[in-house]
Amino acid sequence: MRGAETLSEAPSVRWSSRGGGQMRLMRGLATGLGGLLLILVALAVIGLGLRWLQVRFFYEPLGGERSEQKRAYLDSLAPVDPERAPNFVVVFFDDLGWGDLSSYGSQLIRTPRIDRAAAEGLRMTDFYSGSPVCTPSRAALLTGRYPVRSHTHNHVFFGESSPIATLRRIFGLGNELPRDEVLLPEVLGAAGYATGMIGKWHLGGIPGHLPNDFGFDSYYGVHTSNDMQPLHVYRNDGIELRDETPRINMGAFRDEDSDVEMKGVDQRTLTRRYTDEAIRFVEENRDRPFFLYFAHTFPHVPHFADPEHVGESPGGIYGDVVEDLDRSTGALLDAIERLGLAGDTLVLITSDNGADYNGSPGFLRGRKGKVLEGGQKVPMIAHWPGHVTPGRVSDAMAMNIDLFPTLLSLAGVPLPTDRVVDGRDLSRLLTAPGEEASPHELLFYFPVIGGSVPAAVRSARFKLLASTGDTGRDKASLTDVHRDQENHNLIRRFPEEGARLSEALAAFSAELVDNPRGWR
Structure with missing residues (x-):
């Protein structure tokens, strides 16, 4: 029996010995892989550190290879006839949804002045922003090109004090519009227009990439969204109102909160300040052709309504904010009419993307950030007495990339020929009552992240x-x-x-x- 027990135990002893060897081998492999992983992590950290130093002290913004061609094009432009060239005003809301205006179906928010502009002009029902988020949509409007062409297609730019701005540069995404992009104010300015911008820029915050660097004669506004701190208010290149509001989690700060004390910049008065500046620009340039880009901060979150009207809208604080924008638009239109410029001024009213927090996409699917209809289909109203037939509604497919070639066509200024302009001329669609066809056979939509190809x-x-x-x-x-x-x-x-x-x-x-x- 002892011999039998010994024989029966022998295989067990041999298996245990082999298992121990396997365990030692696995431990050795794990140790080796762990060491290799530590080396790779260390190399990655060193690489990121070196890249950070490069970005911090030797950063070269993306683009620039076509700067000479850009300058040659701008230098070639002849002055427009000041007696015939129309004025242009683009009123650009931030995150205003398809269903946020009463002329587009809102049952709670009252926008009588914008509705009146629609009744006196053209209301478009198939108009799209160039992106479902802020930065790329603004680049699309001002360049007439899909955002991928201007390196603005990956999400949004951040304020220069944000570490995300540095991370974007470290990973080669950039955080500013390339200098060799040709913008509307540069072209119109070279052709003799006075050019002004009021409001949110969001296309870069470093010298060489600010509004005055891209053709705006005058600028009053903020560099980023109002949920990015600090939110200084600039006049041209200098800070006029310094934001000293304590740092808070703005991502979670959705609506006006009385517990937050705003120091230096009171967002409740931004729309009123912007409107005063816009009217002043029109008054100062009444005797020459002008282009005004009025890019509102609201109704982007957080929402701040004018204290004189807060609580008046059936649509809550969001409705208060949108109704402030309606009053602003009405005041600007009144000023244009008072100065006798209504028949000489094309006013375009639209939004940078679809609805976000508290906003309404109407009956559309999706919201801001999505290439679904609710993310990019936006209101578009064209007001130009004597040129745009009152009461027209058009379902022609169009996008904000079309404003660049349209305004240049109306001004009699040629397009640049060294680059693709994706937009199409809408001038006949705007001014010819029988012209209802879209100039586009196809429109493309780009996702917020990884948008180098359309989705x-x-x-x-x-x-x-x-x-x-x-x-x-x-x-x-x-x-x-x-x-x-x-x-x-x-x-x-x-x-x-x-x-x-x-x-x-x-x-x-x-x-x-x-x-x-x-x-x-």
């Missing part, structure tokens, strides 16, 4: 969304935007249309990979 494409009737997470599905989704708000995937019912739009999306993506900035 969606739209034709006159259909919209194809790639698998971006915005659809809630793993596969591409085709919707009929005239009959459905992106709820039903029709790709099996209309396979040929799905294939056509898919090919267009792939072709444009390939073009952007080969030539992202659109140089010619």
